[in-house]
């Protein structure tokens with residue numbers, strides 16, 4: 283998977299050059315190619331933005347500079363995603379879908395955004411990482427790189443991706459590690475049993491309970507009833 287990022291602030295991407303994504307990059311499971319949009323300015327001072335036509339606050343990034351940057355990296359396989367608060371909200375399904383691409387170009391806006399004419403010409407998809415405004419598209423681009431890379435073969439072990447929240451509709455079951463007792467609270471007995479079938483069943487139940495408690499909006503009526511029943515059953519057993 284190759285990510286090409288068109289940005290005015292490539293140095294911000296040092297942040298993802300660590301841990302799992304940094305390792306994936308070093309091991310050539312993914313490639314992150316940073317392209318500074320400013321390098322494509324013909325202006326002797328390397329200006330890339332100007333005031334908005336019609337007036338208003340802030341600066342808008344010029345279409346010609348973005349277009350040249352795009353042309354320098356575009357190929358037949360690439361898909362251009364503009365990170366934008368106006369885009370479709372990112373979710374796990376979208377992440378999974380994008381992980382099937384081979385070559386993703388991520389266009390990061392800044393200031394008041396980018397001239398609409400070049401967006402109309404080059405953007406395949408607009409993606410938002412939430413209904414709030416950030417100062418630039420760099421953090422959203424990193425969110426995309428991180429979340430998509432986790433699905434790229436060899437970046438994580440497959441099991442980690444399968445069991446997680448949103449991968450199977452429900453949120454993930456609670457996780458525990460050593461010590462066995464922490465501040466007087468014991469790890470659920472079943473996890474120490476070594477019985478994989480029972481552990482698996484328990485985790486499935488806990489997944490539903492967790493989703494009911496934290497995101498009931500993603501459950502249907504039947505699932506809500508099932509979660510309530512499980513909670514009652516566990517209360518009777520003195521477990522919840």
Ligand SMILES: C[S@@+](CC[C@H](N)C(=O)[O-])C[C@H]1O[C@@H](n2cnc3c(N)ncnc32)[C@H](O)[C@@H]1O
Nearest residue numbers: 365366367391392395410411415416418419422
């Ligand atoms: C200050 S924002 C521009 C907002 C724009 N004036 C508007 O009201 O829609 C600057 C850049 O940050 C990025 N950005 C801001 N919020 C975002 C979000 N929630 N998701 C994705 N990108 C975002 C976009 O690339 C945008 O061009």
